[in-house]
Amino acid sequence: MGMGLLTIGAFAKASRLSPKALRLYDELGLLPPARVDPVTGYRLYAPDQLERARLVAWLRRLGMPLVRIRHVCSLDAGAAAREIRAFWARTEADFAARRDLVAFLVGHLEREDPDMTAAMSPLSIRYAAGSDAGLVRETNQDTAYAGSRLLAVADGFGAGGAPASAAAVDALKHLETDGVPAGGLLDVLADAVEQAERAVHGAVRTGSAEEAGTTLTAMFWTGSQLALAHIGDCRVYLLRDGELFRITHDHTVVQAMLDEGRIGPEEAASHPQRSMLVRALGSGADGTPDMRLHDARPGDRYLLCSDGLPTVASDGEIHRVLAGAGEPERAVRELVALANGAGGPDNVSCVVADVVASA
Structure with a gap:
């Protein structure tokens, strides 16, 4: 030896x-x-x-x-430390996604409990939707929809972006009348997203399909809860008790870099790849949705918007408009005006829904 x-x-x-x-x-x-x-x-x-x-x-x-x-x-010690930090940031992000799914499943099962259902007070929503091409783009590839059960925003991209976003939202509209079948809310959302993905593929089949697709962010109203399915970089904000909460996570290259600590918020805001998606429908990208369940309270105000709004408006400005505007229609108009007042470089779509106690 x-x-x-x-x-x-x-x-x-x-x-x-x-x-x-x-x-x-x-x-x-x-x-x-x-x-x-x-x-x-x-x-x-x-x-x-x-x-x-x-x-x-x-x-x-x-x-x-x-x-x-x-x-x-x-690697040398410094590079190794950065790589370990990036790995752990991704691990924490994956853990957070699983935690959200656990919360969704627990909320879903509790809602199936007759004792829980009986205790819920009857609520309803008031809603409005609006979409604008902005001041730079020649066409509007966004689609926004608001109904008594379905709220949705989709942001199309590529040569077939407009029909892609319209197809994704149209594929969900049956939720307005079908309600929640015996299979339950989880199955409804999963099936609806699959239907939307098939519809998008059908809409962009002609032409350069690999370069066309859409994001999709939708909320389904159950009478006491809002179930969220989210793919891409549209956003959902909640105004509750005067505070603004962002309840979606962007599925973009830049957000992944932020999560991993590779860049900071200031660099992210001006990064040339800030709109590059890692999840979408119809483009060959990952179409797996984030799904969450939100217990609604009277006085809650939800905003679904395409990235044309937060790209040019700060959370503080969005908060000010949401808190100050009265009816949902007015809030939508003012949010679109806010984006266009900042140059309107992109299409902008907004859906605002207020949760109110049923009469």
Whole structure:
């Protein structure tokens, strides 16, 4: 045995990695031994390999895949730290998405409980929708819709963007009359998004389909709750008790970079890829929706809008208009005017819905 080298057993004990794990990491080229005995085939490790071995052990405890660990271990300390931070930011974002789904499922099941349903006070919504081409674009590829059960905004893109957004929203309109069948709300939303995706593919089948598609953000009113399905970068805001909350997460390249800590909010606002989507319908992108359930309260005001509004208007300005405008129709008009007053560089669509106690 070479001077100072450790057997796999001794190295395993010192590094808190099992001999089985060490053999696997050797096969993957992640942590090869310093020497392999030519006669016995025993793996021998140098003491200065312990630091890397412990780093591998800690990264495995974080749940980092082995391929990414190998990449981290190839970097200098500063770059490795940034890569670990980015990995953990993505992990936290994935955890937040699962937490939202858990909340959705719990809320859905509680609503199926007769005791919970009986305790709910009757509520209704007042609503308005508006869409404008803005001051720069020649056409309007947005679609906005508001009805007694369905609220929706879609932002089309590419050569077939306008028919794509219209098809996505039209595919949901049966929710206005069908109600919630025995399968329940979760199935209704999942089925509706699948129908919308098929409709979008049908609408953009001719021409350059790979460059056409749409975002889709829709809320379905159940009588006491609003169920949200969200794909893309339209947004939903909630004004409750005077405070404004944003309740959707943009599915964009820039938002992913923000989540991973690669850029800051100031850089994101002017980033050239700020409108590049990672989720959409009809473009070959991931069409998986975020789904959430919101218990409505009398006095709540919801805003669904295309990105033409938040691109040019701050949350503070949106808050001011939503809190100051009376009826939903007026709020919609003022929000569209706010976007156009800031140059109107994009189409802008808004849906405003107020939750009120039923008479």
